[in-house]
Amino acid sequence: MTSLRTRAISGGLLWIVFCLSLGALGVLAYINNVAERRFMSSLAERHLQVMVALANSGAEAEALESYLPDPAYRRPFSGRYWQIMRGDDTIMTSQSLLDGVLNIREEVGEDPVLWRGQAPDGAPLRGIVRTVAIDDGPPWLVLVAESEADLAAEKLQVGRSVALGFGLLAGLGILAAGAQIAAVLRPLSKLRSEVQHRWDAGEVMEPEDYPAEVAPLVQDINTLLDRNRDVIDRSRRQAADLAHALKTPSAILRNELHALGQRGADTAAAAAALDRVDAQIARSLARMRADNSAGPGLRPVDLTDVANRLSRAMRKIADLSGKRFESRIAPDIHLRVDAQDIEEIVGNLIDNAFKWSRQTVHFTVRKMAGEVWLMVEDDGAGIDPAQIEEVLKSGARLDTSKAGSGLGLTIAKDLVAAHGGKLDLDRSQVLGGLRATCRFPAVIA
Amino acid sequence: MRILVAEDDAVLSEQLRAALTADGHAVDVEPDGEEVAFLGATEPYDLVVLDLGLPTMDGLAILKQWRADHVALPVLILTARDGWSDRVQGLDAGADDYLTKPFHMPELCARVRALLRRNSGVTNPIFERGDLRFDTRSGAVTRQGEAIRLTAQELAVLSYLVHNAGRLVSRMELSEHIYDYNSDRDSNTIAVFVTRLRKKLGADLIATTRGRGYMIAGDE
Numbered sequence: 001m002t003s004l005r006t007r008a009i010s011g012g013l014l015w016i017v018f019c020l021s022l023g024a025l026g027v028l029a030y031i032n033n034v035a036e037r038r039f040m041s042s043l044a045e046r047h048l049q050v051m052v053a054l055a056n057s058g059a060e061a062e063a064l065e066s067y068l069p070d071p072a073y074r075r076p077f078s079g080r081y082w083q084i085m086r087g088d089d090t091i092m093t094s095q096s097l098l099d100g101v102l103n104i105r106e107e108v109g110e111d112p113v114l115w116r117g118q119a120p121d122g123a124p125l126r127g128i129v130r131t132v133a134i135d136d137g138p139p140w141l142v143l144v145a146e147s148e149a150d151l152a153a154e155k156l157q158v159g160r161s162v163a164l165g166f167g168l169l170a171g172l173g174i175l176a177a178g179a180q181i182a183a184v185l186r187p188l189s190k191l192r193s194e195v196q197h198r199w200d201a202g203e204v205m206e207p208e209d210y211p212a213e214v215a216p217l218v219q220d221i222n223t224l225l226d227r228n229r230d231v232i233d234r235s236r237r238q239a240a241d242l243a244h245a246l247k248t249p250s251a252i253l254r255n256e257l258h259a260l261g262q263r264g265a266d267t268a269a270a271a272a273a274l275d276r277v278d279a280q281i282a283r284s285l286a287r288m289r290a291d292n293s294a295g296p297g298l299r300p301v302d303l304t305d306v307a308n309r310l311s312r313a314m315r316k317i318a319d320l321s322g323k324r325f326e327s328r329i330a331p332d333i334h335l336r337v338d339a340q341d342i343e344e345i346v347g348n349l350i351d352n353a354f355k356w357s358r359q360t361v362h363f364t365v366r367k368m369a370g371e372v373w374l375m376v377e378d379d380g381a382g383i384d385p386a387q388i389e390e391v392l393k394s395g396a397r398l399d400t401s402k403a404g405s406g407l408g409l410t411i412a413k414d415l416v417a418a419h420g421g422k423l424d425l426d427r428s429q430v431l432g433g434l435r436a437t438c439r440f441p442a443v444i445a
Numbered sequence: 446m447r448i449l450v451a452e453d454d455a456v457l458s459e460q461l462r463a464a465l466t467a468d469g470h471a472v473d474v475e476p477d478g479e480e481v482a483f484l485g486a487t488e489p490y491d492l493v494v495l496d497l498g499l500p501t502m503d504g505l506a507i508l509k510q511w512r513a514d515h516v517a518l519p520v521l522i523l524t525a526r527d528g529w530s531d532r533v534q535g536l537d538a539g540a541d542d543y544l545t546k547p548f549h550m551p552e553l554c555a556r557v558r559a560l561l562r563r564n565s566g567v568t569n570p571i572f573e574r575g576d577l578r579f580d581t582r583s584g585a586v587t588r589q590g591e592a593i594r595l596t597a598q599e600l601a602v603l604s605y606l607v608h609n610a611g612r613l614v615s616r617m618e619l620s621e622h623i624y625d626y627n628s629d630r631d632s633n634t635i636a637v638f639v640t641r642l643r644k645k646l647g648a649d650l651i652a653t654t655r656g657r658g659y660m661i662a663g664d665e
Binding site for chain 2 (some may be wrong): 274
């Protein structure tokens with residue numbers, strides 16, 4: 001779909017061009033009309049002057065010329081001419097015609113008639129011709145003509161001026177339209193940048209901060225975000241309720257089996273079946289969690305804070321199991337993830353590390369080339385690089401000598417992936433055991 | 446040692462009571478959250494097994510309230526919430542250990558013993574005096590390598606005195622920690638248990654200060 005800006009700009013441009021063209025044509029037509037009328041009235045005036053001169057001079061050529069003082073009548077091919085004829089033998093002309101004669105073909109009476117012809121130099125002429133009787137002699141044919149070149153030049157000059165004026169007007173109009181479009185679209189651009197910014201800052205967008213046309217959209221976005229968080233929260237609560245509903249009875253069954261076993265009954269098959277049920281529950285709940293992660297609109301969390309809290313809890317667990325736990329957490333790290341998911345990821349990784357470590361587990365959080373790294377290292381035996389693929393498969397257990405569902409690393413991997421990150425397993429350079437590194441794209445503050 | 450089991454599932458709480466009693470502890474069971482909060486703050490428990498999903502008051506809220514009121518008793522959280530987030534929250538709110546359902550009862554008993562030991566500053570799980578050997582992890586008592594059978598009450602008295610070795614323990618205190626809430630607390634019977642312990646384990650193990658109480662000597 002075409003952008004609003006393109007639509008507004010092209011629509012505005014078309015409208016401006018249409019309106020101004022129409023205006024320019026109108027103004028041009030009016031000005032041409034005025035020039036034309038002025039030309040004709042000046043021509044009529046000159047014709048009258050010539051007729052008066054003819055009457056006053058008694059048709060004497062020299063006297064006649066003295067009555068017509070306009071120097072243009074004397075300058076050769078000046079564009080202004082007069083010509084007076086009686087019959088075919090008497091003909092007087094202005095000196096501007098030199099020895100040329102204007103050709104009159106029309107039947108001419110006492111009413112002035114429009115004449116068109118050519119000057120001796122070829123210029124198009126327009127004139128007025130009529131007959132007039134002076135005293136009782138035969139009528140005189142009086143023609144006064146003027147070159148149309150000046151009129152055409154004037155029309156051209158006016159046309160240029162009008163075009164320039166309207167061009168300027170069009171430029172101003174386009175600038176104004178551009179400014180107006182920018183002003184109208186600013187709330188939309190603002191909305192876009194604010195959606196990003198406020199997600200980052202974890203603020204709510206206030207519909208009142210936007211124009212009436214955009215406010216409902218802001219309201220809708222807010223509703224959508226809220227609903228999204230609600231759905232995730234509800235799914236998690238349901239998962240927690242389901243966990244509670246299934247795990248307490250499972251614990252009861254396990255204890256009964258244990259008691260029966262102590263009384264000598266063979267409960268191995270039943271216990272194994274119960275193990276499978278428990279593992280399936282754990283797997284399903286983990287999958288539900290991963291599926292409900294990383295919905296749009298997650299606010300960045302203070303990862304430093306989350307990691308410090310985790311470290312405090314892990315130190316307690318380490319103390320209980322007689323292990324050493326050290327953490328190095330960089331300050332001011334933010335990540336667009338769910339805090340609970342981070343606790344789930346790191347909790348599983350550290351739990352796994354405790355299980356396999358001889359003595360020491362390290363937890364590191366730092367920024368690395370535009371990424372945030374969460375690293376858990378232990379001093380256990382590590383994993384053979386050839387088996388890394390295998391160990392990340394759901395429920396795969398390389399070593400069954402220790403208790404566990406074998407889900408920890410898989411859960412961590414799924415959750416990391418759900419947040420757009422990556423989980424790498426390799427050998428720890430420092431401790432020699434397994435190193436699990438979660439890499440997430442850093443949030444630009 | 447006296448333990449409060451805060452668990453709202455009746456069957457599970459009875460299983461816990463049976464297992465912990467067999468381990469030599471006096472056990473009270475309470476399913477109601479507010480009641481648990483009250484009992485923990487007023488009764489001299491040595492440990493609480495706390496379920497997070499209790500009616501009327503959430504386990505985490507109870508724990509936070511205790512810690513805010515400087516109630517320092519050890520708390521083992523036992524819950525169906527298996528997320529690390531809940532675990533971290535629980536430990537950060539002041540829990541000492543965390544076990545998720547479904548759990549193995551022997552593991553729970555071991556964690557309870559470990560917490561009790563840690564809380565009373567006993568670093569070595571094996572208590573030895575002369576030819577007497579008491580394994581606080583299993584409750585097994587041997588003298589000159591031979592196993593000695595103790596009744597639950599005898600074990601409870603021995604265990605409490607060992608966990609408080611080097612400190613004079615009054616009969617009243619002893620009765621508060623070896624009897625559950627519903628028992629008839631007859632402090633005179635304590636004297637009977639002590640006499641039987643002396644007979645089984647040797648006369649000089651438990652010293653009596655007349656009118657004040659009993660003491661097992663601490664490590665030199």
